[in-house]
Amino acid sequence: MSILCLVLVLMLSSASSTSCCTERENNCLLQFLAGLSQDGGLAASWRLGTDCCSWEGITCSSMVSKDAMVTDVLLASKRLEGSISPALGRLPGLLRLNLSHNSLSGGLPSEVMSSGSIIILDVSFNSLGRILPLSPPLTTGLKLPLQVLNISSNKFSTELPSLDGMAHLITLSASNNRFSGHIPTNFCTNLPSLAVLELSYNQFSGSIPPGLGNCSRLRVLKVGHNNLCGTIPDELFNAEYFNRVPLFSKRQFTWNT
Missing domain, CATH: 3.80.10.10 (Ribonuclease Inhibitor)
Structure with missing residues (x-):
């Protein structure tokens, strides 16, 4: 019986450690929420003092770290209005960011474009219009x-920025x-996997x-x-x-x- 109790305690402890996001992730997401003029009802679950892994549109996983990390922010077609906060680019384990089919405006932050973790980024069907800072610092x-x-x-204009990196x-x-x-001539050089x-x-x-x-x-x-x-x-x-x-x-x- 004592062994069974120990196993149950360990299982509950493990489940607890993999269900909570970090304070840093919580703050990053709340900064994004603060930049929205229309949040599509996100504020109902995105509350300070609660676990962001349980928030609408948020998925966490312990596969990328021993602790749970936010891996997905999936907020397509949520009637969001406002700007995209650079804080989203500071989520250390974020793999997929989908903000498509909303009414977001302003620019696409360099912190998001230069994220060291994001593999899928979809901001299609919005009203973004500033020059894209697609390149990380060359240094x-x-x-x-x-x-x-x-x-x-979207409403992006001027020339298509460099895709270095x-x-x-x-x-x-x-x-x-x-x-x-002109269509850039160096696509093949910069994007060998395209x-x-x-x-x-x-x-x-x-x-x-x-x-x-x-x-x-x-x-x-x-x-x-x-x-x-x-x-x-x-x-x-x-x-x-x-x-x-x-x-x-x-x-x-x-x-x-």
Whole structure:
């Protein structure tokens, strides 16, 4: 009986240690909440003094640490209005951040873009409009873990910023914005893992860089509805993965409306 009681105590102790987020995580999330003018009802569960692992839209896991850590902030379609707090980028174990289909405005903080843990970032279908600080400080030599970046259907303008440091990025969705200038020629150099590149419905001009044919893993390219001119580079159809996917044809890469 005493052994059974000891086992139960240990199990309860373990469950308790993996169900509570840290004070730092709690504060970071509350800072995000404070930056919202409309919280979509989050305040009902996001309360000071309560465990943020039990809050709406928050998932914690002890897989990434011996203690529970916030791994997911999933708040799509919550009718949120306001700004994105830089504090979200300071959640040390955050893997997935989904704020899509809301009415968030302002900019996308560099702390979020330069997170050392986030692998999926989706802020699509908002009203974000400031220049994206996509690059970490060049002096750090940091290779970000980000694999999926969806910034489509916002109000981002000017030229598409540099993507230095995102060597693990697989999918970049930036369609339906106001990006202008030329499509960067160094995608393959900076993004060796890039497989999906979606840039349609912007204001890009010039031609499609032939260098995109050197993206060894590129299999989806969408650049329609821009101000591009010229022909589609032959290099694209010589690319390794395009040759392996027979459904891709020149017709699918026309960009004029």
